[in-house]
Amino acid sequence: MKTFLRQRLPQLTTAGIFLLLFAAASWRYQYFCSTRNVASFFTNNASLGIIAVGMTLVIFAGGIDLSVGAVAGFTNILVTTLVESHGWPPVAAMLLGLAIGALFGTAMGFIIQVFRQPPFLVTLAGMFFARGCAYWISTASIEIKNLFYEHLTDITAKMGDTTIHPLPAYILIAMLILGYVLGHHTRFGRNLLAIGGSEQSALLMGLPVGATKICSYALCGTLAALGGLVSTFITGSGNSTYGIGLELDAIAVVVIGGTLLTGGRGHLFGTLCGFLIIGTIQSAIEFDGSLSSWWTRIITGGLLLAFILLQRLLLRATQKRPA
Amino acid sequence: MSGPRKSFWKNSPAVWPLAGLFLLAVVNLRYSKNFFSLTQSDGHYVGTVIDIFDRGSVCLVLALGMTLVIATGGIDLSVGSVMAIVGAVAATMLQNGHSLPVVLAASLGVGLLCGVVNGLLVSWARIQPIVATLILMVAGRGIAQVISDGQQVQILDDHFNFIGNGFLWGFPFAPILVTAIYALVWFWLRRSASGLFIEAVGDNETASRFAGLATARVKCLAYALSGLCAAVAGLLAASYIKDADPLTAGQNMELDAIFAVVIGGTALSGGRFNLLGSYLGAILLQTLTITMYFVGVSSAVAPVPKAVLIIIVCLMQSETTRRWLGGLWGKRVAS
Numbered sequence: 001m002k003t004f005l006r007q008r009l010p011q012l013t014t015a016g017i018f019l020l021l022f023a024a025a026s027w028r029y030q031y032f033c034s035t036r037n038v039a040s041f042f043t044n045n046a047s048l049g050i051i052a053v054g055m056t057l058v059i060f061a062g063g064i065d066l067s068v069g070a071v072a073g074f075t076n077i078l079v080t081t082l083v084e085s086h087g088w089p090p091v092a093a094m095l096l097g098l099a100i101g102a103l104f105g106t107a108m109g110f111i112i113q114v115f116r117q118p119p120f121l122v123t124l125a126g127m128f129f130a131r132g133c134a135y136w137i138s139t140a141s142i143e144i145k146n147l148f149y150e151h152l153t154d155i156t157a158k159m160g161d162t163t164i165h166p167l168p169a170y171i172l173i174a175m176l177i178l179g180y181v182l183g184h185h186t187r188f189g190r191n192l193l194a195i196g197g198s199e200q201s202a203l204l205m206g207l208p209v210g211a212t213k214i215c216s217y218a219l220c221g222t223l224a225a226l227g228g229l230v231s232t233f234i235t236g237s238g239n240s241t242y243g244i245g246l247e248l249d250a251i252a253v254v255v256i257g258g259t260l261l262t263g264g265r266g267h268l269f270g271t272l273c274g275f276l277i278i279g280t281i282q283s284a285i286e287f288d289g290s291l292s293s294w295w296t297r298i299i300t301g302g303l304l305l306a307f308i309l310l311q312r313l314l315l316r317a318t319q320k321r322p323a
Numbered sequence: 324m325s326g327p328r329k330s331f332w333k334n335s336p337a338v339w340p341l342a343g344l345f346l347l348a349v350v351n352l353r354y355s356k357n358f359f360s361l362t363q364s365d366g367h368y369v370g371t372v373i374d375i376f377d378r379g380s381v382c383l384v385l386a387l388g389m390t391l392v393i394a395t396g397g398i399d400l401s402v403g404s405v406m407a408i409v410g411a412v413a414a415t416m417l418q419n420g421h422s423l424p425v426v427l428a429a430s431l432g433v434g435l436l437c438g439v440v441n442g443l444l445v446s447w448a449r450i451q452p453i454v455a456t457l458i459l460m461v462a463g464r465g466i467a468q469v470i471s472d473g474q475q476v477q478i479l480d481d482h483f484n485f486i487g488n489g490f491l492w493g494f495p496f497a498p499i500l501v502t503a504i505y506a507l508v509w510f511w512l513r514r515s516a517s518g519l520f521i522e523a524v525g526d527n528e529t530a531s532r533f534a535g536l537a538t539a540r541v542k543c544l545a546y547a548l549s550g551l552c553a554a555v556a557g558l559l560a561a562s563y564i565k566d567a568d569p570l571t572a573g574q575n576m577e578l579d580a581i582f583a584v585v586i587g588g589t590a591l592s593g594g595r596f597n598l599l600g601s602y603l604g605a606i607l608l609q610t611l612t613i614t615m616y617f618v619g620v621s622s623a624v625a626p627v628p629k630a631v632l633i634i635i636v637c638l639m640q641s642e643t644t645r646r647w648l649g650g651l652w653g654k655r656v657a658s
Contacts, residue, residue, distance in 0.1 A: 111634065111637075111638070114643060115638055115641040115643045116642060118591050121591060121633075122637070127630075128627070129631065131626060248457065255454070261454050292469075292473055294473065295465065297468075300461055304457070308458070309448060309450075312448055
């Protein structure tokens with residue numbers, strides 16, 4: 001029990017902070033703790049959560065992917081354009097979008113692994129590339145009128161006395177579970193954490209370092225594409241500017257969730273908590289109305305700083321300081 | 324044995340950007356006959372080349388700070404946000420009727436402060452540079468919006484607007500200022516031990532500390548200088564459009580600056596830097612942008628060729644490619 005506590009201290013802290021924040025917001029704002037608010041919060045932020053799952057896996061292995069927001073924007077506009085302007089069947093368009101996301105991630109992983117380039121630089125270039133391609137497809141926003149699409153977005157569920165559109169939230173929950181299983185109950189997840197802990201040791205132990213790393217970027221690319229897809233369900237339209245700055249939010253979610261940015265330590269549960277914290281802050285600022293939206297950025301940055309400093313302190317407490 | 328001249332061409336990192344510039348010039352001449360033409364109007368020189376230097380000055384000055392940070396083995400992602408903050412500070416202060424010297428001093432001070440905060444996070448708190456500067460990148464744009472209350476602030480002060488739009492000896496003032504800053508920093512770093520200190524820290528921090536270097540202070544200095552450069556860039560950008568927009572000022576500029584440095588031959592792993600290379604890299608980047616206007620690529624799509632270019636440059640610099648190419652010619656590349 002004691003070791004469990006010590007190992008999971010970052011995640012538990014995050015969970016505690018989330019509960020505190022949520023309690024404070026519920027006490028301060030009427031209806032904050034309503035079913036409707038909580039459900040809409042999950043639905044509206046589903047893309048961020050899905051992307052954060054992919055980011056967590058990449059960061060487990062000590063990498064980083066700055067291209068996720070741009071890939072989401074690209075998939076968003078690609079799928080809507082194919083469906084609306086070229087008459088593609090929606091399922092085919094969505095599958096193509098996911099495949100391109102996977103391919104893009106694989107290509108970046110390949111360059112990072114085989115050519116030994118710094119991940120942030122390659123994915124930064126990937127971000128430019130994907131965003132440019134998105135603008136190239138269309139700079140205008142496209143409304144989705146496809147019937148099948150409308151059926152998808154019209155799925156409703158009754159919770160208490162409110163009706164919600166739960167599809168994005170369902171996908172988010174499915175991806176969180178998938179990420180949890182992949183990250184913590186498969187050999188792949190173990191390999192990721194081992195590589196993040198020490199790539200050299202992982203290599204000496206005979207783990208498939210290259211394949212695992214490339215795989216993590218491929219997964220992250222796919223999840224980013226899925227996040228872009230889900231955003232079309234939420235807004236019912238396609239927009240090539242979608243997802244600007246989303247990569248920063250995703251990284252913030254992962255770090256606030258207690259995952260070490262150097263890799264090798266972390267938990268998907270923490271990512272869920274980080275996601276809830278960012279979401280709570282955003283809805284609280286929306287509820288308040290007197291604070292402008294840019295405070296979200298400042299508070300996110302501040303939280304990021306606080307958590308990273310906390311991580312350093314914990315690391316120093318658990319490890320001997322290097323000479 | 325190769326003479327000094329030969330080894331310059333073989334080893335100087337300036338060769339690649341120069342080759343790229345030459346290539347772009349050829350492409351440009353194909354599309355517009357008077358690419359190199361220099362005419363005079365109203366006593367100022369006018370021409371595409373002048374334009375490149377004028378428009379490129381923001382990227383140039385950012386690349387200077389970025390070069391120093393990268394030489395210490397770090398990276399500064401916050402420069403774009405710092406530009407936005409500085410622009411907002413300057414515009415708001417001018418609007419409130421402060422005098423120009425006070426405004427300039429305050430703006431540069433704010434940039435320096437941002438840099439020092441980054442530097443302390445990296446050197447004292449030992450946070451990875453990407454993450455440490457990411458914090459300010461996220462929060463900075465919010466701070467800029469708080470300062471200017473989310474508004475674009477117009478700048479009506481003519482003396483301030485001279486920085487970005489004025490002319491000196493018939494040439495635009497901004498590139499002259501930036502080139503002077505480059506020369507100054509070059510003299511300071513290369514004619515004293517400071518440059519060597521920065522390179523030593525980037526090459527091997529532990530060894531430098533054992534050799535008696537105050538590594539934390541050197542690192543902090545590099546980030547502080549980068550913040551200062553970002554402040555100058557922010558002032559230039561705000562003065563150029565006579566307006567400070569907290570949302571779009573300096574957007575994506577951090578990427579351009581990193582690209583310029585990498586193209587200029589400063590390795591991202593740190594330990595070496597080349598100011599001339601960065602200068603040429605920034606000019607190359609701006610020439611590429613202008614070339615794309617000429618060729619008819621819309622500005623929204625312009626990032627695509629930039630991204631492809633940077634990846635190609637990185638792949639050419641990578642050890643793996645060199646080994647492959649070395650094998651191709653049956654010659655091993657000496658490390």
